[in-house]
Amino acid sequence: MxxxxxxxxxxxxxxxxxxxxxxxxxxxxxxxxxxxxxxxxxxxxxxxxxxxxxxxxxxxxxxxxxxxxxxxxxxxxxxxxxxxxxxxxxxxxxxxxxxxxxxxxxxxxxxxxxPLQLSSxxxxxxxxxxxxxxxxxxxxxxxxxxxxxxxxxxxxxxxxxxxxxxxxxxxxxxxxxxxxxxxxxxxxxxxxxxxxxxxxxxxxxxxxxxxxxxxxxxxxxxxxxxxxxxxxxxxxxxxxxxxxxxxxYNDLLERTGRDMLTGVYDRTRMELEAPLMVREALRQGLSASVLIIDADHFKDVNDGYGHLQGDAVLKSIAARLGTTLRSSDRIFRFGGEEFVAVCPGTNHEEGLLLAERLRWTIATSVKTPDGSPVTVSIGVAAADEDGTSFTTVLSAADGRLYAAKKSGRNCVVGRSGVVNSGKPADPPVNAIG
Incomplete structure (x- = not known):
């Protein structure tokens, strides 16, 4: 058997x-x-x-x-x-x-x-x-x-x-x-x-x-x-x-919180992710730089060429930011013509070099319909040199952006003041790759 x-x-x-x-x-x-x-x-x-x-x-x-x-x-x-x-x-x-x-x-x-019992x-x-x-x-x-x-x-x-x-x-x-x-x-x-x-x-x-x-x-x-x-x-x-x-879930998350015009992450996504990025960098004993980038005289672009051309300029700026920043960095549209970049593992000096590279790249590659260069002003701050929370560091960077505008725009301002301005003939050295 x-x-x-x-x-x-x-x-x-x-x-x-x-x-x-x-x-x-x-x-x-x-x-x-x-x-x-x-x-x-x-x-x-x-x-x-x-x-x-x-x-x-x-x-x-x-x-x-x-x-x-x-x-x-x-x-x-x-x-x-x-x-x-x-x-x-x-x-x-x-x-x-x-x-x-x-x-x-x-x-x-x-x-x-x-239930009925139909049979035994x-x-x-x-x-x-x-x-x-x-x-x-x-x-x-x-x-x-x-x-x-x-x-x-x-x-x-x-x-x-x-x-x-x-x-x-x-x-x-x-x-x-x-x-x-x-x-x-x-x-x-x-x-x-x-x-x-x-x-x-x-x-x-x-x-x-x-x-x-x-x-x-x-x-x-x-x-x-x-x-x-x-x-x-x-x-x-x-x-x-x-x-x-x-x-x-990752695909949904990736498509959620995107700015519809430029394709970069929006402010809501920034408020969720940026504090975590700064906190994680500090936990690992690293710095994290925060950059606020503002397009100079952007109202003149909208008034002179129309909002569609203004939108095209914003898209070009966002594209240059995305290709210049590293894969570990995040770029967010903060509002209007302002963008915020969060760069973990980057101290203040490295953040200034990165910001100058961004300023130079945009000044030499983004133009208005008549061929005039589009420039940006950038304020730079870093954790933990300027604070240990994202909000504090962002506030410091925002103050330096205001100083950059007062200094004539098309420049980078860090803790020690204006780093550079004008239109250099050669690209700045990128010390952080």
């Missing part, structure tokens, strides 16, 4: 793999939804079989629902990631998790009804619904962690076995299904009083299933898909970001 059960175990694993990989292989013709639906529709059966249906194998008592079908589902999720991307694989992860929460919620609401053989089993509900919630929570974990581990193993795709596939399955066996058996033991001996039989069966799926995966990869080179390496943080929708 044990030998027959083992043969059936292998047949079930092969049949599951062949069917699911066929759907995955033809996903562009059939639609990915067919594969995802087939992946999710068996979840209730898997959980039910794991709770009540066990067979005897040579190495112990096991449940095919857990050892064959759940293990296969997890390996299919990893294969989906390998052939698509993290954005695709998160669909079944979240769909299964939220779908089973909904299923359990509906089951609990149904218990409020007074059709009595609703409310206790079964409760037990299965908690098991499904726990099982899908584990599946969520398993799915993220198996993908992240697969990518991490790429640091050591970049071209050993099958080896990474099998090791990832061994580790995460061991974790899953511990977690799911704990729930079975708690809710259904399943004996401890079943744990070891189930663990061995899952390891056998991984070996079977790994072997079939290798055959498919190298005989059917003819995989040539390993996939390009991705950082763990990028993969995790895709799996958890973090990249959607």
């Amino acid at each position: 044990e030998a027959l059960n083992l043969v059936l175990f292998v047949v079930e694993a092969v049949a599951y793999f062949v069917l699911m990989v066929t759907l995955l292989h033809f996903r562009h013709r059939l639609g990915l939804g067919v594969f995802l639906t087939a992946l999710g529709v068996m979840h209730f059966m898997e959980t039910y079989l794991a709770a009540v249906f066990y067979v005897s194998l040579p190495f112990g008592d096991v449940s095919p629902g857990s050892s064959v079908f759940f293990s296969g589902k997890l390996m299919m999720i990893l294969m989906l990631y390998l052939w698509e991307d993290a954005a695709a694989v998160r669909q079944p992860i979240y769909g299964l998790f939220l779908g089973n929460l909904l299923t359990v919620g509906i089951a609990w609401v149904l218990q409020l009804h007074q 053989d059709q009595t609703p089993d409310v206790d079964f619904l409760k037990e299965m509900g908690w098991l499904m919630i726990w099982g899908t929570a584990l599946l969520y962690v398993d799915s993220l974990g198996i993908i992240l581990l697969y990518e991490k193993l790429g640091d050591f076995f970049r071209r050993r795709v099958v080896l990474r596939f099998i090791i990832s399955g061994f580790v995460l299904l061991t974790f899953d066996q511990v977690g799911f058996f704990a729930a079975l033991h708690y809710f259904l009083d399943v004996p401890v001996a079943v744990f070891w039989g189930g663990w061995k069966a899952k390891m056998l299933a991984v070996c079977l799926y790994g072997a079939m995966f290798a055959i498919y990869e190298y005989r059917i898909r003819r995989l040539g080179a390993a996939a390009a390496a991705r950082s763990i943080s990028d993969v995790f970001g895709d799996l958890t929708f973090r990249e959607r």
